[in-house]
Amino acid sequence: MLVEHLDETFQKEECTDLRQDPQALHRLTEAAEKTKIELSSSSQSEINLPFITATDTGPKQLNITVTRAKFEKLSSGLIERCKQPVVQCLQDAGIQSSDIDAVVMVGGSSMIPSVQELVRSLTGKDLNQTVNPSEVLAVEAAIQGGVVSGEVKDILLRDPSSPG
Numbered sequence: 001m002l003v004e005h006l007d008e009t010f011q012k013e014e015c016t017d018l019r020q021d022p023q024a025l026h027r028l029t030e031a032a033e034k035t036k037i038e039l040s041s042s043s044q045s046e047i048n049l050p051f052i053t054a055t056d057t058g059p060k061q062l063n064i065t066v067t068r069a070k071f072e073k074l075s076s077g078l079i080e081r082c083k084q085p086v087v088q089c090l091q092d093a094g095i096q097s098s099d100i101d102a103v104v105m106v107g108g109s110s111m112i113p114s115v116q117e118l119v120r121s122l123t124g125k126d127l128n129q130t131v132n133p134s135e136v137l138a139v140e141a142a143i144q145g146g147v148v149s150g151e152v153k154d155i156l157l158r159d160p161s162s163p164g
Contacts, residue, residue: 002032106136
């Protein structure tokens with residue numbers, strides 16, 4: 001949705017669809033990903049892509065500021081769609097949100113403030129942020145790879161903050 005927004009904004013200014021140029025689309029996609037990450041900890045992000053494309057009138061540059069509020073508006077539909085799986089998960093487990101001791105979110109989207117707020121509102125819990133959301137997935141993948149290959153026969157997972 002952010003790539004589409006950036007392209008639409010550029011089209012209004014330059015009458016050029018960046019999605020028709022594979023190299024420009026690649027640069028636009030990378031810039032959108034960087035912007036999403038920046039907006040997790042900042043209120044706005046500057047996107048400046050010089051020479052994003054060229055037309056008959058010469059090279060073009062994309063220079064757009066995206067605010068967190070704009071990003072949240074663009075992603076509101078996706079955020080809203082996250083509610084049902086959380087509710088369904090609680091129902092499938094046969095528990096209420098009050099039965100949850102802690103919420104640990106993993107993956108890149110877990111760093112988006114509006115996603116965090118949604119989970120807080122659905123569970124009534126503050127998020128446990130003692131783990132790096134990106135590293136957890138990598139560690140889990142490594143553990144699963146070891147299990148599948150037969151190397152990790154006995155696995156003991158411990159809380160590193162607890163003694164012993």
